[in-house]
Amino acid sequence: MTGFFWQYNEMKQVGADYSTLSEVEVYDEQMAKLRDIKQETENIINLLNIGSGDTVAEFGTGTGEFASAVAQRCKKVIAIDVSANMLEYAKQKSNKKGIHNIDFNQGGFLTYQHSGELVDVVITQLALHHLPDFWKMIALKRIFNMLKEDGTLYIRDTVYSFDMNNYQHFFNRWISETLISAGKELARDVETAVREEFSTCDWIMEGLLKHAGFKIHKVEYDQGFLAQYVCKKDQGDM
Secondary structure, eight states: OOSOTTSOOTTSOOSOOOOSHHHHHHHHHHHHHHSOHHHHHHHHHHHHTOOTTOEEEEESOTTSHHHHHHHTTSSEEEEEESOHHHHHHHHHHHHHTTOOOEEEEEOOTTTOOOOSSOEEEEEEESOGGGSOHHHHHHHHHHHHHHEEEEEEEEEEEEEEOSOGGGHHHHHHHHHHHHHHHHOHHHHHHHHHHHHHSOOEEHHHHHHHHHHTTOEEEEEEEETTTEEEEEEEOOTTOO
């Protein structure tokens, strides 16, 4: 923490607590079965046109799958996560692959202190919803300040875009479908996410981005709960 007693504590655990490296490994294996992470990663790198001269920062690096992949395509990666176990697992993974241009940092959107040159790209996937909306705004402003002019922010996160009049039906269906496709443990994770985390609405998220100074260049909403944003710190916005 920064010493401000009123600042939201982003280091506290919400949802599953991966308290050991073995639990992180199980989580990593589960995600590999449920998602085509390699293809997702390749799609993002190509979408953002990340190149050999770019410095990329990732908030919520998790098990380091994306960080390890993008590090092989860019100059440097700054990998940031609140979980020491996630970072240690990600570091071991990158070392096994012979990747040494990743700088691992324990912290989050509100506590990571950037120093040195501004970065070309900031990426965050399935992490920003851990903050209440006001603190999302603070996080986005901090990201804006660490990006170069014309730098890119990519967000993939849980953002609600379904018909709010039918929210009970939507959540029940989402949990039921997760139970069928992924099992009880991940279905419970969805329940916890709906009940205790801070996923926001599409119109609120777009407003937060604009008020933080970003220009939204691309937005996609999927399945009523997933969103993808490509935003720019356009010249003249500072």
